Amino acid sequence: MTTQLPKDRAPSIRDVARLAGVSYQTVSRVLNNHPSIRESTRARVTQVMEDIQYRPNRAARMLVTRHSRTIGVLSASSADYGPARSVVAIEDAARAAGYYVNIANLPASDQTSISEALEHLMEQAIEGLVVIAPQVRVFDVLERMSIDVPYVSFQPTGRFEHLVPADQVAGARMATRHLIDLGHREIIHLGGPQDWIEAEARMRGFLEEIDSAELNTNPPILGDWTAEFGYYAGQELLRSRDFTAVFAASDHMALGLIHAFRDAGLDIPHDVSVVGFDDIPDARHFWPPLTTIRQDFAEIGRSAVEVLLGKVRGEVIAEPGQILPELVVRGSTGRVPGVTATVTQA
Amino acid sequence: MTTQLPKDRAPSIRDVARLAGVSYQTVSRVLNNHPSIRESTRARVTQVMEDIQYRPNRAARMLVTRHSRTIGVLSASSADYGPARSVVAIEDAARAAGYYVNIANLPASDQTSISEALEHLMEQAIEGLVVIAPQVRVFDVLERMSIDVPYVSFQPTGRFEHLVPADQVAGARMATRHLIDLGHREIIHLGGPQDWIEAEARMRGFLEEIDSAELNTNPPILGDWTAEFGYYAGQELLRSRDFTAVFAASDHMALGLIHAFRDAGLDIPHDVSVVGFDDIPDARHFWPPLTTIRQDFAEIGRSAVEVLLGKVRGEVIAEPGQILPELVVRGSTGRVPGVTATVTQA
DNA sequence: GTCACACTTGTGACCGTTCACAAGTGCTGC
DNA sequence: GCAGCACTTGTGAACGGTCACAAGTGTGAC
Numbered sequence A, B: 001m002t003t004q005l006p007k008d009r010a011p012s013i014r015d016v017a018r019l020a021g022v023s024y025q026t027v028s029r030v031l032n033n034h035p036s037i038r039e040s041t042r043a044r045v046t047q048v049m050e051d052i053q054y055r056p057n058r059a060a061r062m063l064v065t066r067h068s069r070t071i072g073v074l075s076a077s078s079a080d081y082g083p084a085r086s087v088v089a090i091e092d093a094a095r096a097a098g099y100y101v102n103i104a105n106l107p108a109s110d111q112t113s114i115s116e117a118l119e120h121l122m123e124q125a126i127e128g129l130v131v132i133a134p135q136v137r138v139f140d141v142l143e144r145m146s147i148d149v150p151y152v153s154f155q156p157t158g159r160f161e162h163l164v165p166a167d168q169v170a171g172a173r174m175a176t177r178h179l180i181d182l183g184h185r186e187i188i189h190l191g192g193p194q195d196w197i198e199a200e201a202r203m204r205g206f207l208e209e210i211d212s213a214e215l216n217t218n219p220p221i222l223g224d225w226t227a228e229f230g231y232y233a234g235q236e237l238l239r240s241r242d243f244t245a246v247f248a249a250s251d252h253m254a255l256g257l258i259h260a261f262r263d264a265g266l267d268i269p270h271d272v273s274v275v276g277f278d279d280i281p282d283a284r285h286f287w288p289p290l291t292t293i294r295q296d297f298a299e300i301g302r303s304a305v306e307v308l309l310g311k312v313r314g315e316v317i318a319e320p321g322q323i324l325p326e327l328v329v330r331g332s333t334g335r336v337p338g339v340t341a342t343v344t345q346a
Numbered sequence C: 001g002t003c004a005c006a007c008t009t010g011t012g013a014c015c016g017t018t019c020a021c022a023a024g025t026g027c028t029g030c
Numbered sequence D: 001g002c003a004g005c006a007c008t009t010g011t012g013a014a015c016g017g018t019c020a021c022a023a024g025t026g027t028g029a030c
Helices: A013-020 A024-031 A039-051 A058-065 A081-096 A111-123 A136-144 A168-181 A197-212 A227-240 A251-263 A281-285 A297-312 B013-020 B024-031 B039-051 B058-065 B081-096 B111-123 B136-144 B168-181 B197-212 B227-240 B251-263 B281-285 B297-312
Strands: A070-075 A100-105 A128-131 A151-153 A187-191 A245-248 A273-275 A292-294 A326-328 B070-075 B100-105 B128-131 B151-153 B187-191 B245-248 B273-275 B292-294 B326-328
Touching: A013 A024, A013 A039, A024 A039, A058 B058, A070 A081, A070 A111, A070 A297, A081 A100, A081 A297, A081 B081, A081 B100, A100 A111, A100 B081, A100 B100, A111 A136, A128 A136, A128 A297, A151 A297, A168 A187, A168 A197, A168 A245, A168 A273, A168 A292, A168 A326, A187 A197, A187 A227, A187 A251, A227 A251, A227 B281, A245 A251, A251 A273, A251 B281, A281 B227, A281 B251, B013 B024, B013 B039, B024 B039, B070 B081, B070 B111, B070 B297, B081 B100, B081 B297, B100 B111, B111 B136, B128 B136, B128 B297, B151 B297, B168 B187, B168 B197, B168 B245, B168 B273, B168 B292, B168 B326, B187 B197, B187 B227, B187 B251, B227 B251, B245 B251, B251 B273
Parallel strands: A070 A100, A070 A128, A128 A151, A187 A245, A245 A273, B070 B100, B070 B128, B128 B151, B187 B245, B245 B273
Antiparallel strands: A292 A326, B292 B326
């Protein structure tokens, strides 16, 4: 056979067709697993494809089908453990479902950054969007840019019916309840950044639980998730307030807090109890090992993809149940001296 | 004007042309910033594009130009701080350069996982590849699949001329030197997974420095980067060996080690000194604050993109200088009791 | 034998963009 | 007045797939 392959471009279905002695449409059918193809034909075509290392051209396919099989992820702080872990899970789940993932990070939370990132994703013709940086402003921009791809987020807001995988409020209530059960009465909340929906939810959970226990409500401090801020906040707290326990909205902030408290000569948990949130892998090796609320970030990511792809395909699926976080009691919390209380074990 | 837009498909360059009263080619020229376009024409076309929210179809463009403007990232452990931070930097840098990024995570390090991940990326028609999971096996698979896109990795290997951003060997030597300067003579290295090139480089640096100081060489322990393993290794070490210092190949492992040592009643750094590697943001808030080797993961990611895009564009650029890590001395290292030594300050 | 029908295969058009080439303008210089 | 040229614009074909439709097989029923 003198038929040979073009050397200046990748082989196409027409090349495969020629070598296999069939029409290009037959090759297309093999590619798409069309049912009515003679087994021998399929085998021959498949063989040729392997021989010449044929790879379908996604651009061509995309052009005609108008499906990119790509989902976008809009993410902030994705170097942090939680978001990073979720992103990995999203990629794995999407890949398993035959979808590609494109990520845009938010370098800042101003509207320009957000719309640039979204524009970048839209250029990719994404079919769905996971908002993993649930900043309130993102949704405004989404609406203003009249972006009409289906999307899911990690927290419910009044206006959006989109996904609610992890019940942040419940987690925050567990953490707070745990401290109350240990006899603490003056509890401070060190919250996350104000514009994060998750931060808001955790704060709300805290306030609800304090309320229902009819305790004194101390005004929360709003931080930025980092250990650095936790350290700073710890120093400030010691200067100005009376308290016996702190519920931090992230493990990192809890770590910084403990550092500040220890620098001031306080013993954890004897003098102050600290609860974190997330249960990052390091948390159990902190000193003292950190009591915290465990979130299954991987499961959250998987769930997000599942719901999103359902929407993309136009399926009517039941909203998934909320993923309940879990209280993990370790060494950073203890009873208030002189108070006998019932400790809730996880 | 009765010309109206099709409602079942997105507006195309021809729609824009019709509304602006020019040919589709003129619109294309506006899109590609062709120099010879009358300013008034350009303005008119641009206006129409905005009015009807025109977005170029990347698939069509890709099909004809044969450029995807997409780079791939093959990544392992990308929920860890270091890789995650680098990935974020890669995305930002690529986006700034007008490139899209596609990531494939390696769920495991067997050949099947690797080739599946690579296949996924190749389907996307990536123009370049960043290997952020520098496992030795990856390169074998790359060769065997006859993948001919340019790629960069984070570590040099004998066979590949590709990128060397961070000098892991030098970093490891600094860490080891620091311990030697403090008077330690029996130093153990807790290394990373054997098949990671980075782990190998850090171990090599350790051994070189021990050698040049003519100290007793203790066989390294090979772990998996995690705090969990560090904790386990710490327990094992205490059972079987004599040493006064440990150099761990990751901050996480260092954290676990310290936990194990403290559980055994040892004081850090009085009884044992520990050095980590990476300087994750939490490290300065560990107890004691961790002496470690700082790597600029963001810079490494940016540098990787810069070099890669240079290769993609066929430019002959000078190999970038190695990014030198930096010793950060904190509380987890101290002098060996009874020995007066010179402490190297960062 | 032939008709219906399922199974299998082939042909032309199209998706939205860029490329190669051609052609229309208007200005300058002689 | 017209050749020459730069500047600006337009026309046809292609990229590599899929879709809609048509047409060629072989089998069984009558």
